Amino acid sequence: xxxxxxxxxxxxxxxxxxxFGTEEISYEQAxxxxxxxxxxxxxxxxxxxxxxVDGIAIDYDAYHKGVHSFSIKATQAAxxxxxxxxxxxxxxxxxxxxxxxxxxxxxxxxxxLSIENGIAxxxxxxxxxxxxxxxxxxxxxxxxxxxxxxQLITPAIIGVAASxxxxxxxxxxxxxxxxxxxxxxxxxxxxxPTPFQLRRSNGITIKAALTKFxxxxxxxxxxxxxxxxxQELKHCLNDYDVLLMxxxxxxxxxxxxxxxxxxxxVQKLFHKIKQRPGKPFWFGKSPEQxxxxxxxxxxxxxxxxxxxxxxxxxxxxxQTNPSPQYAMLNNDxxxxxxxxxxxxxxxxxxxxxxxxxxxxxxxxxxxxxxLPETDAFMELPLExxxxxxxxxxxxxxxxx
Amino acid sequence: xxxxxxxxxxxxxxxxxxxFGTEEISYEQAxxxxxxxxxxxxxxxxxxxxxxVDGIAIDYDAYHKGVHSFSIKATQAAxxxxxxxxxxxxxxxxxxxxxxxxxxxxxxxxxxLSIENGIAxxxxxxxxxxxxxxxxxxxxxxxxxxxxxxQLITPAIIGVAASxxxxxxxxxxxxxxxxxxxxxxxxxxxxxPTPFQLRRSNGITIKAALTKFxxxxxxxxxxxxxxxxxQELKHCLNDYDVLLMxxxxxxxxxxxxxxxxxxxxVQKLFHKIKQRPGKPFWFGKSPEQxxxxxxxxxxxxxxxxxxxxxxxxxxxxxQTNPSPQYAMLNNDxxxxxxxxxxxxxxxxxxxxxxxxxxxxxxxxxxxxxxLPETDAFMELPLExxxxxxxxxxxxxxxxx
Numbered sequence: 001x002x003x004x005x006x007x008x009x010x011x012x013x014x015x016x017x018x019x020f021g022t023e024e025i026s027y028e029q030a031x032x033x034x035x036x037x038x039x040x041x042x043x044x045x046x047x048x049x050x051x052x053v054d055g056i057a058i059d060y061d062a063y064h065k066g067v068h069s070f071s072i073k074a075t076q077a078a079x080x081x082x083x084x085x086x087x088x089x090x091x092x093x094x095x096x097x098x099x100x101x102x103x104x105x106x107x108x109x110x111x112x113l114s115i116e117n118g119i120a121x122x123x124x125x126x127x128x129x130x131x132x133x134x135x136x137x138x139x140x141x142x143x144x145x146x147x148x149x150x151q152l153i154t155p156a157i158i159g160v161a162a163s164x165x166x167x168x169x170x171x172x173x174x175x176x177x178x179x180x181x182x183x184x185x186x187x188x189x190x191x192x193p194t195p196f197q198l199r200r201s202n203g204i205t206i207k208a209a210l211t212k213f214x215x216x217x218x219x220x221x222x223x224x225x226x227x228x229x230x231q232e233l234k235h236c237l238n239d240y241d242v243l244l245m246x247x248x249x250x251x252x253x254x255x256x257x258x259x260x261x262x263x264x265x266v267q268k269l270f271h272k273i274k275q276r277p278g279k280p281f282w283f284g285k286s287p288e289q290x291x292x293x294x295x296x297x298x299x300x301x302x303x304x305x306x307x308x309x310x311x312x313x314x315x316x317x318x319q320t321n322p323s324p325q326y327a328m329l330n331n332d333x334x335x336x337x338x339x340x341x342x343x344x345x346x347x348x349x350x351x352x353x354x355x356x357x358x359x360x361x362x363x364x365x366x367x368x369x370x371l372p373e374t375d376a377f378m379e380l381p382l383e384x385x386x387x388x389x390x391x392x393x394x395x396x397x398x399x400x
Numbered sequence: 401x402x403x404x405x406x407x408x409x410x411x412x413x414x415x416x417x418x419x420f421g422t423e424e425i426s427y428e429q430a431x432x433x434x435x436x437x438x439x440x441x442x443x444x445x446x447x448x449x450x451x452x453v454d455g456i457a458i459d460y461d462a463y464h465k466g467v468h469s470f471s472i473k474a475t476q477a478a479x480x481x482x483x484x485x486x487x488x489x490x491x492x493x494x495x496x497x498x499x500x501x502x503x504x505x506x507x508x509x510x511x512x513l514s515i516e517n518g519i520a521x522x523x524x525x526x527x528x529x530x531x532x533x534x535x536x537x538x539x540x541x542x543x544x545x546x547x548x549x550x551q552l553i554t555p556a557i558i559g560v561a562a563s564x565x566x567x568x569x570x571x572x573x574x575x576x577x578x579x580x581x582x583x584x585x586x587x588x589x590x591x592x593p594t595p596f597q598l599r600r601s602n603g604i605t606i607k608a609a610l611t612k613f614x615x616x617x618x619x620x621x622x623x624x625x626x627x628x629x630x631q632e633l634k635h636c637l638n639d640y641d642v643l644l645m646x647x648x649x650x651x652x653x654x655x656x657x658x659x660x661x662x663x664x665x666v667q668k669l670f671h672k673i674k675q676r677p678g679k680p681f682w683f684g685k686s687p688e689q690x691x692x693x694x695x696x697x698x699x700x701x702x703x704x705x706x707x708x709x710x711x712x713x714x715x716x717x718x719q720t721n722p723s724p725q726y727a728m729l730n731n732d733x734x735x736x737x738x739x740x741x742x743x744x745x746x747x748x749x750x751x752x753x754x755x756x757x758x759x760x761x762x763x764x765x766x767x768x769x770x771l772p773e774t775d776a777f778m779e780l781p782l783e784x785x786x787x788x789x790x791x792x793x794x795x796x797x798x799x800x
Contacts, residue, residue: 050766053651054650055651075653077584078585078596079596080585097583097598110651134767156703156772157772158605158608159602159608159699159771162599162604163599163768184478184479185497186479189561189565189567196448196479196482196498197479199564205555206555208554208555255454326750326753328752352728363534363538366452366534366539367445367539368556368559369546369560372546372557372560398555398556
């Protein structure tokens with residue numbers, strides 16, 4: 001038994017990053033995917049000098065010379081071709097978002113005008129040259145970077161894509177993932193278990209957690225039959241990039257998974273981490289570089305290993321590199337074992353903007369009843385046994 | 401012009417909450433929806449006394465009397481019916497998750513045993529009565545509350561639902577929403593605009609932002625034609641619960657929206673809020689209690705009004721009631737207008753768990769180029785003109 005530390009496990013995982021390539025998809029389908037290209041301005045933003053209010057456009061020079069009433073030469077809506085004036089005592093009645101002609105350079109809003117018989121007169125206000133105009137190219141110049149590659153596509157990014165006519169976006173492909181649960185005692189959630197059986201929940205939980213990354217994983221359940229497990233895993237290693245397994249990796253007589261995987265040529269990269277929950281986590285790669293994350297079967301272990309190992313591996317592989325998150329512990333914790341403890345915590349941001357973490361008492365890794373009411377695992381260092389209120393530790397969020 | 405404050409606008413909105421009823425859907429489709437029922441334990445959790453390790457199960461009384469080697473009477477996997485011992489010198493070889501018989505009460509893990517010829521001998525360790533057992537009902541009793549109603553359904557909640565066989569979940573129905581953009585100058589993103597046109601982006605941005613609430617909104621664009629707007633809005637008021645509009649609510653000659661809505665019997669509840677961006681926001685209800693959120697047309701105004709008004713209205717209507725979020729301003733801001741200012745900020749949680757907000761300079765509500773790189777609007781009080789680094793204000797997140 002050569003148990004490794006959490007940090008050593010992470011180092012091994014991060015030495016096995018994968019590039020799944022890119023694909024072009026409709027911008028309407030791109031939410032939550034990782035952008036694989038920079039988005040550039042296709043023209044200046046705004047593309048023309050535009051009024052920011054509704055009113056009239058004039059030549060400031062006339063106002064400066066004392067002209068305060070202007071004859072409305074034309075009315076111009078947004079989208080219309082620009083209307084010019086040739087006489088300085090004329091003006092254009094113009095709407096927000098229209099394109100100003102070069103013959104006008106200052107806009108006065110309706111609120112500061114009286115209009116009668118086609119004559120717009122400026123009320124008692126001070127007019128400044130160039131007022132109420134959003135100048136061409138003020139926000140961005142043609143070719144400027146609008147959105148950097150390697151980030152999750154948000155609603156705002158979809159809006160920018162629409163505005164520059166990028167109706168197809170290049171996004172990172174995600175791995176083909178199959179989620180495999182094991183255990184004779186685990187029955188389908190739609191059936192009634194005998195008193196000694198349980199309903200399966202790990203697979204559907206993982207599947208749900210992966211949807212936000214745009215991964216639509218398949219589900220498979222295998223009973224504890226050596227030959228069937230061998231055959232099915234062989235197919236899975238052929239058809240998928242990543243196998244996420246739960247169960248079958250402990251000391252039990254029917255824990256066939258590591259043996260079958262090694263028989264199929266999968267190289268063990270580690271087995272067992274100095275942590276609670278999730279100690280028996282097994283990780284390996286096939287000759288074809290497929291990766292196998294074989295988590296222990298307990299629901300809390302699965303959930304922790306998914307968020308502490310698979311998700312960071314995925315984010316590193318997709319190059320999104322989110323910042324680490326820290327919170328202030330809001331109560332004392334004692335953990336007198338030489339394992340790195342992942343405590344289930346409720347996160348709160350108080351009125352001073354401080355992120356705090358309140359740990360809850362659980363009954364070990366089989367007790368998943370607190371996962372819905374908590375938000376994150378707090379990673380507590382291996383070297384300590386006592387963790388005090390007010391201390392800062394890293395958190396791995398799952399419900400936010 | 402009777403402009404109201406942000407708080408007055410919120411009060412009016414919150415007096416128009418709606419209940420859209422509930423529906424039953426598959427637990428596999430329920431992610432992100434709001435749970436409309438409590439989830440209760442269908443039996444004790446765990447449902448039986450179960451070993452937390454692989455090893456042997458004994459009667460502690462025998463160990464106490466000095467017996468340290470036990471004859472393996474049977475091997476019991478998880479899911480099997482429990483095996484009993486009748487002789488205190490016997491044991492059951494047993495796997496994690498199996499159901500313990502009443503005749504055994506203590507479990508010793510493989511790591512602390514040597515097994516030879518069907519005899520398991522305890523190594524030099526201290527055995528405690530009842531060790532390595534997760535007792536029936538320790539986590540929850542049958543009928544106990546596992547998940548409270550009125551919260552967003554997370555992967556963990558889906559896992560709990562699976563474990564209790566709740567393959568159908570009662571969830572809150574969401575409103576039927578249509579998103580209507582207006583403006584002759586706005587063309588489809590797939591087409592090339594003339595120099596004086598722009599591509600539409602507001603509708604698709606709103607639609608993308610609503611997907612996380614399980615709302616699949618329709619999109620409609622209307623040109624500035626009074627009669628067409630009247631006819632189409634009439635249909636929309638009939639077919640949808642909520643109309644989210646952008647554009648057509650300012651002072652412009654072609655801003656028909658408020659007039660058409662009032663002609664269709666829609667009661668104006670407010671028009672214009674003392675805020676930047678988003679001042680001309682118009683809100684009303686039809687005789688059939690349908691709600692119309694008519695936002696100004698600028699992309700930043702739309703985005704702000706969506707997250708500051710529509711989303712909180714939706715969350716209140718669905719009763720999820722999330723906590724307000726505050727952040728510490730990380731730079732000084734001056735805003736010398738008597739409007740409530742919503743600053744675009746980048747949020748960061750530093751290593752002390754402090755949420756900070758860095759504002760960025762923008763060129764007004766037509767400049768949407770910074771939305772992808774920022775995370776929230778920070779709401780700065782109407783009464784002040786100067787906001788200092790280190791002060792706390794409320795934030796409305798959009799990209800996290």
